[in-house]
Amino acid sequence: MDEKRVREAVANRKKYRDANSRYNFWIAGTAAVVLAACAAVLFGEDTGPLEILVNDPTLITHVNRNAKGWQAGEVAFFKGWTIGDVQKLGGVKVSNQAGSLTECTLPDVTPPRHFDARERWPQCFSSVYDMGNCSASWAIAVAGSVTNRLCISNPENTELELSAQQLLSCERKFGNGCEGGMLDMVWSYIKQEGLVSSTCFPYKANGTTPCSYCNEEEPKQLASICRLSTADSIRREIFLNGPVVAPVTLMNDFLVYRRDKLHVAAREL
Numbered sequence: 001m002d003e004k005r006v007r008e009a010v011a012n013r014k015k016y017r018d019a020n021s022r023y024n025f026w027i028a029g030t031a032a033v034v035l036a037a038c039a040a041v042l043f044g045e046d047t048g049p050l051e052i053l054v055n056d057p058t059l060i061t062h063v064n065r066n067a068k069g070w071q072a073g074e075v076a077f078f079k080g081w082t083i084g085d086v087q088k089l090g091g092v093k094v095s096n097q098a099g100s101l102t103e104c105t106l107p108d109v110t111p112p113r114h115f116d117a118r119e120r121w122p123q124c125f126s127s128v129y130d131m132g133n134c135s136a137s138w139a140i141a142v143a144g145s146v147t148n149r150l151c152i153s154n155p156e157n158t159e160l161e162l163s164a165q166q167l168l169s170c171e172r173k174f175g176n177g178c179e180g181g182m183l184d185m186v187w188s189y190i191k192q193e194g195l196v197s198s199t200c201f202p203y204k205a206n207g208t209t210p211c212s213y214c215n216e217e218e219p220k221q222l223a224s225i226c227r228l229s230t231a232d233s234i235r236r237e238i239f240l241n242g243p244v245v246a247p248v249t250l251m252n253d254f255l256v257y258r259r260d261k262l263h264v265a266a267r268e269l
């Protein structure tokens, strides 16, 4: 629905066609990480969660009075939407096959107490997506972290952004377009088929866009996939190789997030 910011034309496509299109690094598709934290419960149980508006003025006022460190406000995109509408969009799912992924083996390093991959590799974090009316977070997060990792592992890939739309349109085994996808399993598509750039197949926020894209690129494939299941291994992996992907359980207040640092609370939408 929304205009997607499309990365400006990638300078020289030929360089992506190098023979070395299988990358030998670990990707962390993780199954069971839910960031539960900090914020107090911000609204009562009696509010009829599915019928209330996303831009619920009571919730917004409540956040702005009580939340520490962040502010809420009306979000134009959700004008007139109820929580139920958002829920219908679907979202990230985790299959029951996550256990079949092998656990990552990591060297024994101790990351510093504070580490932000965006500060460590600023050249590798340029794009922020507007998903539009499409539950594409599974595709954007996965394509995004592979993009970040290609850049981190090889400076030649600084300008490359892999196509989240390709996952939306082409991954039909574990992905269901704009209705969500299985975050732990869609990696196998990238291992088998690979992803082209988002110049070759731009983001359309549309799950029924046909699986069809430019034919002059060699898709980038993953060499291996593994799972991280402890907070310690996730920290080490990010420190060593960059972003991982994990599902997060959100509360309604996330949708009216405006600014500052949001604490994600442990209550499902």
Ligand SMILES: *[C@@H]1O[C@H](CO)[C@@H](O)[C@H](O)[C@H]1NC(C)=O
Residues within 6 Å of the ligand: 001, 133, 178
């Ligand atoms: C969002 O898309 C769905 C179909 O995927 C449609 O039913 C719904 O009306 C759309 N919502 C808005 C606000 O455009």
Ligand SMILES: *[C@@H]1O[C@H](CO)[C@@H](O)[C@H](O)[C@H]1NC(C)=O
Residues within 6 Å of the ligand: 001, 206, 207, 208, 209, 210
């Ligand atoms: C999504 O793409 C299909 C196929 O190209 C098209 O028919 C449909 O109108 C598009 N939907 C939206 C909401 O743009």
